[in-house]
Amino acid sequence: MPVRVGIPRAMMFYRYYPLWNTFFHELGVEVIVSPPTSKRLVDRGVMHAPEDTCLPVKVAMGHVEWLRDKADFIFIPRLVHISPKYATCPKFLGLPDIMRADVADLPPVLDPTFDSKKESFARTFMRLGKKFTRNSFKVRRAYKSATAEYNRFRELISGGMEVLEAMGFDKQREAQPSAQASILIGIVGRPYNLYDRYTNMDLFRKLENMGAQLVTPDMLASSAIEEALTMVERPPYWELAREIVGSALHFLSGHAEGVIHLISFECGPDSLIQYLLEFENRNLRSIPYVPLVLDEHTGEAGLVTRLEAFVDMVVRKPDNMKRSLKIG
Amino acid sequence: MKFTVPHMGKLDIACKAILEMLGQEVVLPPPPNKKALSLGVRYSPELVCLPFKVNVGNFIEALERGAETIIMLGGCNGPCRFGYYGTVQKLILESLGYEFDMLYFDSPNLKDIRHKVDLLTGGKPVWKVLRALSFGWKLINLLEEIEILTHKARPRELRKGDTTKTYDKAISLAENASSPDSLKRVRSGILSLFDQIPKIQDNCRPLKVGVVGEIYTVLEPFVNLDVEKHLGEMGVEVHRAVWVSSWLRHSFHIDRWDPKGRGAATAAAYPYLRHHAGGESIVSVGATVRFARQGYDGVVHLMPFTCMPEVVAQGILSKVSRDLDIPVLTIILDEHSGQAGIMTRLEAFADLLIRRRESRGNIYAS
Numbered sequence: 001m002p003v004r005v006g007i008p009r010a011m012m013f014y015r016y017y018p019l020w021n022t023f024f025h026e027l028g029v030e031v032i033v034s035p036p037t038s039k040r041l042v043d044r045g046v047m048h049a050p051e052d053t054c055l056p057v058k059v060a061m062g063h064v065e066w067l068r069d070k071a072d073f074i075f076i077p078r079l080v081h082i083s084p085k086y087a088t089c090p091k092f093l094g095l096p097d098i099m100r101a102d103v104a105d106l107p108p109v110l111d112p113t114f115d116s117k118k119e120s121f122a123r124t125f126m127r128l129g130k131k132f133t134r135n136s137f138k139v140r141r142a143y144k145s146a147t148a149e150y151n152r153f154r155e156l157i158s159g160g161m162e163v164l165e166a167m168g169f170d171k172q173r174e175a176q177p178s179a180q181a182s183i184l185i186g187i188v189g190r191p192y193n194l195y196d197r198y199t200n201m202d203l204f205r206k207l208e209n210m211g212a213q214l215v216t217p218d219m220l221a222s223s224a225i226e227e228a229l230t231m232v233e234r235p236p237y238w239e240l241a242r243e244i245v246g247s248a249l250h251f252l253s254g255h256a257e258g259v260i261h262l263i264s265f266e267c268g269p270d271s272l273i274q275y276l277l278e279f280e281n282r283n284l285r286s287i288p289y290v291p292l293v294l295d296e297h298t299g300e301a302g303l304v305t306r307l308e309a310f311v312d313m314v315v316r317k318p319d320n321m322k323r324s325l326k327i328g
Numbered sequence: 329m330k331f332t333v334p335h336m337g338k339l340d341i342a343c344k345a346i347l348e349m350l351g352q353e354v355v356l357p358p359p360p361n362k363k364a365l366s367l368g369v370r371y372s373p374e375l376v377c378l379p380f381k382v383n384v385g386n387f388i389e390a391l392e393r394g395a396e397t398i399i400m401l402g403g404c405n406g407p408c409r410f411g412y413y414g415t416v417q418k419l420i421l422e423s424l425g426y427e428f429d430m431l432y433f434d435s436p437n438l439k440d441i442r443h444k445v446d447l448l449t450g451g452k453p454v455w456k457v458l459r460a461l462s463f464g465w466k467l468i469n470l471l472e473e474i475e476i477l478t479h480k481a482r483p484r485e486l487r488k489g490d491t492t493k494t495y496d497k498a499i500s501l502a503e504n505a506s507s508p509d510s511l512k513r514v515r516s517g518i519l520s521l522f523d524q525i526p527k528i529q530d531n532c533r534p535l536k537v538g539v540v541g542e543i544y545t546v547l548e549p550f551v552n553l554d555v556e557k558h559l560g561e562m563g564v565e566v567h568r569a570v571w572v573s574s575w576l577r578h579s580f581h582i583d584r585w586d587p588k589g590r591g592a593a594t595a596a597a598y599p600y601l602r603h604h605a606g607g608e609s610i611v612s613v614g615a616t617v618r619f620a621r622q623g624y625d626g627v628v629h630l631m632p633f634t635c636m637p638e639v640v641a642q643g644i645l646s647k648v649s650r651d652l653d654i655p656v657l658t659i660i661l662d663e664h665s666g667q668a669g670i671m672t673r674l675e676a677f678a679d680l681l682i683r684r685r686e687s688r689g690n691i692y693a694s
Contacts, residue, residue: 050643052633052660078603087406094605094640101600101647113603234415234432237406268409268636271375272416279419293375 002030003132005110006071008063009034011056011095012079014191017167019150020075023125026142027132032071034063037198041066042296048102055264055295056192057091057098059199064099064106073110074099080115086239089269157218163195181213183314186251188217188244189262190270193294200262201300203292203307207260210311215256217247224250231280241269248277248289258288258314265295288313329447330355332395334383337547338471339572341503343399346464350449350457357390360550364389369663371420378551378632378662379544380413387421397429399448408606408637463508468573470505470515474498477522479567482560483534486526492557494521534565535681538619540612541630542638543570545661552630552661553670559628562678567624569593569615570608593618600644607637613644620652625681627654628674633662655680 005024007013013020017033024031034041037059045062067074076096079088091098096111112128114121122143129139156166164170185207193200194216204214217225225246229235232249236242244261251259261277263270274291281289290310292303330353333343344354357364364385371388372381387398400414418430431444449457474495482491498518505514537559545552546568556566574589583589593614594604600617604610616627629645631638642658649656657677659670 050639050646053639053643080603090407090606090609090636090640093407093603094601094609094644097601097603097605098640098643101644111602236412236415266375266634266639268377268634269412271373271634272409272412275373275376275416276419279423 002028003073004030004032004071006032006034006064006067006074006107008060008067008074008076009036010060010063010196011092011192012077014163014195016150018153019146020077021167022149023129023142023146024075024132026145027129027138029132032067034066037062037196039198042198046296050098050102052266053098054091054266054268055199056190057095058296059192059196060095061099061103065103068103068106071107073108074106075110078111078113080113081117082114082239084117085237086242087237088239089267154218158221160219163191163218180211181208182211183213183257183311184215185212185311185314186215186247186256186259187262188248188251188259190240190244190264190267191218193262193264199264199294199296201298201303203260203262203303206304206307207311210307211315212311215251217243220247220250228253232276236269236273236276238269241273244270245273245276249280252277252281252284252286252289254286256287257317258310259290260310261289261291263291263293265293287317329353330394330396331399331448332356332387332390332397333399334401335360335386335548336379336401336544337572338499339401339468339547341471341499342464342467342572345467345505346460347448349460349463350452352448352450355390355393355395357386357393357395360386360548365550365663371424373416375634376416377409377635379542379548380409380417381663382544382548382551383413384417384420387417388424388426391421391426391428395428397431397447399431400433406606410607459508463511465573466508466511467502467505468576470502470511470518471499472571472573473515474502474518475568477519479556479560479565481522481525481527482557483563483565484527484532486528488561490525491560494525497521534563535625535678535685536565536567536623537681538567538569538615538624538627539630540569540615540619540627541608541641542632542635543572543575543608545630545632546570547572551632552659553665553667555628555630555659555670555674558671558674559678562674564678564681567619569611569619575608596621600648601640605637605640607635609637609641612638612641613648616645616648616654616656617652620648620654624654625685626677627656628677629656629658631658631660633660655684 007017007020021031041062042059044065045058045060048061048065049058064074064076076099078096079092082088096109100106100109110128112124114124125143126136126139129142133139153166157163187194207214225243228249229242229246232245236245248259248261261274263274277289288310292306331347332355333340335357340356344356347354360382365382367388368381368383368385372384414430414432421428433441433444478491478495485491498521501514501518505511539546539556549557559566574583577583578590590611593611596617597610597614601610601613612629619627629642631642645656645658657673659673
């Protein structure tokens with residue numbers, strides 16, 4: 001029987017699953033993914049988690065617990081530096097340790113440290129692969145096809161395909177939204193807030209049904225993000241915060257008609273960049289920007305009211321502002 | 329140019345002394361207080377951590393007093409929010425209409441750093457700068473020695489409040505030490521002050537509690553609602569795990585081979601936390617492990633609400649506490665924390681620790 005590795009459907013799963021999955025698969029390892037987030041999983045996570053951590057970590061705990069007796073190993077990578085110059089949030093640095101400490105009786109945790117400041121991802125994957133096979137040629141080949149698969153995935157989502165669909169999971173959104181798209185809204189946030197349909201209460205579909213066409217940071221070229229970041233005197237040093245600030249500023253400077261910023265309650269970096277974006281948006285005087293803070297107590301009715309108000313505001317924007325849009 | 333620095337424990341005293349020795353004018357905000365806090369809360373982002381808010385309040389008060397340049401300590405590249413404080417605080421203060429400069433020291437551009445250093449030192453020769461720095465360093469160490477003496481004296485004082493009075497006196501003595509030569513004299517004066525505090529019998533063995541956590545909340549009594557003082561007056565001997573001196577030594581990477589430095593905490597934390605997670609999280613975990621091994625009665629863990637590194641530590645400390653059988657009390661502080669609530673929790677915690685000692689049959693053993 002092949003070795004089973006569990007990957008929790010949480011945190012950076014929403015960005016790196018194709019990479020991880022292909023790598024393990026090529027090594028002949030069976031990959032088990034926890035099911036989509038549900039009330040039960042969130043409740044279990046909340047039970048184990050330290051009370052003051054952010055929602056994504058609580059959700060991840062629920063997923064890890066689900067995998068506890070179904071896998072031989074649980075894969076919780078420690079992402080220290082994704083690109084050498086920029087940091088990740090402290091919770092990424094301690095994630096495997098929090099899981100080990102707070103979820104009892106876990107099987108061994110695979111916690112490779114991805115620190116591109118110290119070594120390349122290729123080397124980290126080599127060492128990870130050696131745990132399953134002694135054949136380093138096989139590991140190298142696995143890494144090669146994993147990166148190829150990951151690049152293919154990035155291309156698909158930058159073309160507008162839904163993330164989970166591009167990962168090879170079932171199609172989640174209806175083919176045809178019930179309303180005709182009439183406004184263009186940028187949604188920025190961390191991948192695990194944007195694409196976890198349970199925690200964000202299916203925000204994408206709700207907006208589409210209100211007649212919005214959506215753009216996400218994943219659809220932007222990184223050059224566009226970097227260019228927008230030059231508008232800020234001192235851009236943030238967190239990897240994901242840079243992506244959010246850059247793409248939000250790109251949208252705010254005339255590439256969308258409204259911007260929604262999804263924030264999980266108690267998110268450290270977002271508490272500061274929310275202020276930064278509000279400040280910059282006041283200077284730009286351009287389009288509506290709304291931060292939406294999510295936690296496990298967020299009610300669906302309240303969210304819908306706010307979204308409706310926001311969409312109304314975007315729709316009623318005076319025509320002279322719409323004309324200045326730089327959308328092709 | 330009038331400089332100002334944010335408050336963090338007694339660090340401002342040392343900063344002021346260094347800058348004044350270099351002939352600069354320094355305007356310090358009043359120590360953290362209710363007004364500063366409410367100003368900070370009003371103008372800061374809602375979910376940012378408490379030190380940020382107190383800083384903003386401090387800066388507003390300093391600018392009102394005529395400060396022109398804010399020296400932003402720290403400003404590294406994360407992962408904690410502290411490094412990004414200055415950027416957002418500058419935006420906040422500017423949108424309030426203040427005109428000022430903010431000096432950061434995280435620029436990779438050497439020329440830029442050189443320029444800022446020149447600005448701070450006022451073009452004084454290197455030996456004078458070094459002399460000022462060494463004086464500041466000695467002052468920091470003296471101030472920390474005063475804290476340690478206070479922690480030791482408080483649970484043993486005969487009359488409640490004597491130690492606090494002595495502490496205030498000692499701090500103002502240190503503050504007024506004007507030259508490096510006078511520091512020695514000041515120090516011996518302070519030592520004899522503490523000797524004069526009337527004490528209960530010599531063989532008393534008070535409860536020993538370690539204090540760990542986020543550095544600002546540990547160092548700043550206004551923010552932690554005098555946790556150390558209250559513990560001391562309940563008859564608990566407090567041992568701090570975080571100090572300005574060790575923080576500075578770590579920031580400048582000169583504690584690598586120091587047995588009491590961060591390395592020891594990192595090693596002790598390894599079974600529980602295998603990588604630093606920003607801020608003092610690894611010290612919180614490592615020091616708790618060490619306190620447990622050294623037979624301390626308990627640990628108090630202080631953190632601001634939403635503090636990212638300490639949330640990681642908090643999650644792990646519950647396991648350390650279970651594994652090593654040491655009670656850990658996590659106190660989360662924000663602008664709504666109240667004195668009475670903290671007192672109740674501390675009293676209950678001290679009670680628990682006394683019971684534990686009693687059940688082990690060695691309370692006040694001579």
